[in-house]
Each structure stands twice: as structure tokens, then as C-alpha cells.
Amino acid sequence: MSGIYIHIPFCKQACHYCDFHFSTSLKKKSELVSALQKELILRKNELPDEPIQTIYFGGGTPSLLNLQELNAIFKTIYAEFNIAENPEITLEANPDDLAEEKINELANSKINRLSIGVQSFFEEDLKLMNRAHNAEEALQSIKLARSKFDNISVDLIYGIPGMNNERWQENIQILLDLDIPHISSYALTVEPNTALQKFIEKGKVKPVDDAAAAQHFEILRTTLKNAGFEHYEFSNYGKPGYFSQNNTAYWLGKPYLGIGPSAHSYDGNSRKWNIGNNTLYIKAIEKSELPLEIEELSTTDCYNEYIMTRLRTHFGVDLKEIETKFGEKYVKYLKEQSVVLFQKELLKIENNVMHITEKGTFLSDGIAADLFYID
Structure with a gap:
């Protein structure tokens, strides 16, 4: 079982807690898509000769890609790789991108699983994190997605300063009421050199309370267990038949090919990672050079x-x-x-x-x- 990960390094705005590689300028989006296609061709022989079971678009914000760009990437993948008959194909999406027209486009593409980055259904949390969507968009995007997609995962963040147990419980209950079959949930982490770290240092935001985060974790685990979810990985909960195949393959040590700026690859013996700079990545790929580093694993x-x-x-x-x-x-x-x-x-x-x-x-x-x- 092998997988392909495609990193889409663009976002509308920077979330205050995020330290992933991305750019808020979309000027190079078209060039980047062409480079992704070329990198796929350059590296088509790196995976074992077996059907690709999972394709995952992560970011960044992959939902910023339009249908034409997605289809161009799919055309290359299906031309160059042996793809399983029914692969899991996931697209990470932000609620503010998931208007009805966008949902319909995605439903008519090869995407068969959405991972929606809601994080919270409360305005104060979303503003603190500098998310691009509001609470109403979060709710409506899931309802629209639910009408077209069966396999949906939603991300929630706990341990947000100011979030009490009641508000956290309500976040979870909203997803249960919407019959979401998979939930990924992460503690808010203060990463170095992020806006969140600077706000905390300046006293503009309260520090993250580890004890509160631990309480939120227990509430989450207990509530979802009682609702029929299996806690199959520390941050992931799924109903039977809805575990993430992509993530499961990663945890089981299966090989995967990472395409795009800052994307990581693994073949069981070595780890590779691309340069985390869009411009340098595009220039290298245009010259048929692979801008990556390799670590041989002992x-x-x-x-x-x-x-x-x-x-x-x-x-x-x-x-x-x-x-x-x-x-x-x-x-x-x-x-x-x-x-x-x-x-x-x-x-x-x-x-x-x-x-x-x-x-x-x-x-x-x-x-x-x-x-x-x-x-």
C-alpha cells in the first residue's frame, strides 16, 4: 500500500498558530501546479510497483485550487502511476471556500473525502486564531458538504485560551448532530516564531493552559466513545469504515511520495523533504532538478x-x-x-x-x- 501526498502551499491569510510552509500570495499558483505535475513525472519511479491506495491534498489550503487545476494534477497522477480501483482521495478544505458551487465541483471530481478545517464553531476562538472563516460559514460548509459527500472529516482544536469545558462540549456536540463520521482534534500548540507566541509573550493572549487542554481531551474521548467512535490514533476518531486510510498507512510505516514545497517522502529506508520555498522549488523543477534533501535511516x-x-x-x-x-x-x-x-x-x-x-x-x-x- 502506497500513497501520494500533494502539498498546496497557499493560504488566504496566516493563522496565528500555524508554522507550516505556505504563502498568502497566490501569484505563483499556476506555475506551482505545473511544477507539481512535473515533479510527479520526475519521481514516478520512487514508489513500489503496486497500486496507489491514497492520494492526499494537504497544505496550506488545497481548496484554493480550482477544478481545472485539480484535474490537471489528477491527469498527471493517473497517467504516470498505477492507481488502485477505489483509492481514498482526500482534499483539505477551509469552510470559507466551500460554497455550494465549489462543493458541486468537488463532488464531480475524483475527490471522495473532505477534511474540513473548522477548528471551532465560536467566533471568539476563530478570531483569536485568525481563521479566515466565521462560525456561520463553518456550520453551513459542513451541511453543504454533507449533502454531496459521505466521507467527511472535521478538525477541531482544543485548549484554546478562554475556551471553557461547556464551549468545548458544544463544539463536539455540533459535529455529532451533523453526523460527521470522522473527527481529528488537536491541542493548540504554541510554535516558535508564530504570531500566537508573540501575542502570549506580550500579554495580549493568555498562555495555553495544559490542565484545561487535558480536561478537553478527556471530554472529547469520553463523548466520542459514547457516540460510537473508535479512538484509533491519539488525535483521530472514526466510526467503523471511516478511519483515514492515508493516516493509517503513515502510522503503519507504508511508503508515500510527497510532492510540492516542503513535502516529505518515506520509502522505509530513507526520508526525503523538498525545499520549503515556492520560488526556489518552481525554479528547480523547471530545470528538472529535485530540490530535496535525503536522510538515510538506521x-x-x-x-x-x-x-x-x-x-x-x-x-x-x-x-x-x-x-x-x-x-x-x-x-x-x-x-x-x-x-x-x-x-x-x-x-x-x-x-x-x-x-x-x-x-x-x-x-x-x-x-x-x-x-x-x-x-
């Missing part, structure tokens, strides 16, 4: 990544698989390092597979770090 790198990704998921860490993939010394090390975590009831084991307990879920990244092998 056995220890692969083991540590396995621990990180698997502990975040319901798949867990399979001791037999670790022995097969990485060797006996890693199994021995893992068992030694996990003793204290079992004593603290942060880990459990069943059928030779380690899982994080409910008590440890909010601490999953720290637990994984404790199990990393240090050469």
Missing part, C-alpha cells in the same frame, strides 16, 4: 519511529514484529525500559502487543520518548 531510527507511531494508535507495539524487523536487542531493550511504565500503569500488554493505557494516553509522546533506543 535500524535505530526505524525502531524509534515505529515506537512513536504505533504507541499513538490502537495497533500498539507488537513485540514479535519488533524482533522480526529490528532484532532481539531492541525487544530486550524495550522490555527493560517499559518496566517502570507498567508499574505506573501507563502501559499494558495483551497478546504480546503493548498499548498505552487510558491513564497514559495524554502522555503518549513522553512515553514513546522513554522507550526510544539511544545509540
Whole structure:
């Protein structure tokens, strides 16, 4: 199972918390689309010779692409790659882009899954984050999308300064009332050199409250579990049949090809990433040069990544698989390092597979770090 990720590095405006690569100038959008097509051709032999199961348009804001631009990219993908019969094809979209005409266009394209970046249904939260949409657009975009798409995911952010438990619960309930089958939810993180960090430093915005975020996480997990969702990865909840195939493949260590500025690729042995500069990316691709860096992964790198990704998921860490993939010394090390975590009831084991307990879920990244092998 392989996937293709397409990075669309454009946004209408900069969200205060975001540190992803993007540009608020759309002047080079047409050139960028042409460069994406050419990069796809240049790198068509990098994936295993097997059908592509997932195609994911991330960003940035992929919903800024028009139908002609999307179809141009699809034309290249289908001409150069072996695509599975029914691939999952996801487009990340912002609510302010999803007017009825846009929804109809997308429904008539190859896109069969929408990931809508709502983040909150409350004006004060959206303004604090500098989102381009308002609360009404958030609600209406989902209703319109629901009329044309069955497979929809919605993003919510918790731990926003000023957000109380009641407001957070209402955000979740709105999605349940709309019968959304997949929800991705993330704690607000203060990244370096973002507007949010500067506002907090200047006292214009209250600091993020980790205790409040932990409460929001528990409310989310409990509410969605009671509503029939499975918490299949730390930040992702899905009803049966609606888990993200793209994300699942990533957590299972499947190869993927990342196309576009700042996009990452992985083949099981190495990781590659493109330059995070639109102009330099376009110039290089026009000259048939690949503006990327490569990191060859050691056995220890692969083991540590396995621990990180698997502990975040319901798949867990399979001791037999670790022995097969990485060797006996890693199994021995893992068992030694996990003793204290079992004593603290942060880990459990069943059928030779380690899982994080409910008590440890909010601490999953720290637990994984404790199990990393240090050469």
C-alpha cells in the first residue's frame, strides 16, 4: 500500500498558530501546479510497483485550487502511476471556500473525502486564531458538504485560551448532530516564531493552559466513545469504515511520495523533504532538478519511529514484529525500559502487543520518548 501526498502551499491569510510552509500570495499558483505535475513525472519511479491506495491534498489550503487545476494534477497522477480501483482521495478544505458551487465541483471530481478545517464553531476562538472563516460559514460548509459527500472529516482544536469545558462540549456536540463520521482534534500548540507566541509573550493572549487542554481531551474521548467512535490514533476518531486510510498507512510505516514545497517522502529506508520555498522549488523543477534533501535511516531510527507511531494508535507495539524487523536487542531493550511504565500503569500488554493505557494516553509522546533506543 502506497500513497501520494500533494502539498498546496497557499493560504488566504496566516493563522496565528500555524508554522507550516505556505504563502498568502497566490501569484505563483499556476506555475506551482505545473511544477507539481512535473515533479510527479520526475519521481514516478520512487514508489513500489503496486497500486496507489491514497492520494492526499494537504497544505496550506488545497481548496484554493480550482477544478481545472485539480484535474490537471489528477491527469498527471493517473497517467504516470498505477492507481488502485477505489483509492481514498482526500482534499483539505477551509469552510470559507466551500460554497455550494465549489462543493458541486468537488463532488464531480475524483475527490471522495473532505477534511474540513473548522477548528471551532465560536467566533471568539476563530478570531483569536485568525481563521479566515466565521462560525456561520463553518456550520453551513459542513451541511453543504454533507449533502454531496459521505466521507467527511472535521478538525477541531482544543485548549484554546478562554475556551471553557461547556464551549468545548458544544463544539463536539455540533459535529455529532451533523453526523460527521470522522473527527481529528488537536491541542493548540504554541510554535516558535508564530504570531500566537508573540501575542502570549506580550500579554495580549493568555498562555495555553495544559490542565484545561487535558480536561478537553478527556471530554472529547469520553463523548466520542459514547457516540460510537473508535479512538484509533491519539488525535483521530472514526466510526467503523471511516478511519483515514492515508493516516493509517503513515502510522503503519507504508511508503508515500510527497510532492510540492516542503513535502516529505518515506520509502522505509530513507526520508526525503523538498525545499520549503515556492520560488526556489518552481525554479528547480523547471530545470528538472529535485530540490530535496535525503536522510538515510538506521535500524535505530526505524525502531524509534515505529515506537512513536504505533504507541499513538490502537495497533500498539507488537513485540514479535519488533524482533522480526529490528532484532532481539531492541525487544530486550524495550522490555527493560517499559518496566517502570507498567508499574505506573501507563502501559499494558495483551497478546504480546503493548498499548498505552487510558491513564497514559495524554502522555503518549513522553512515553514513546522513554522507550526510544539511544545509540
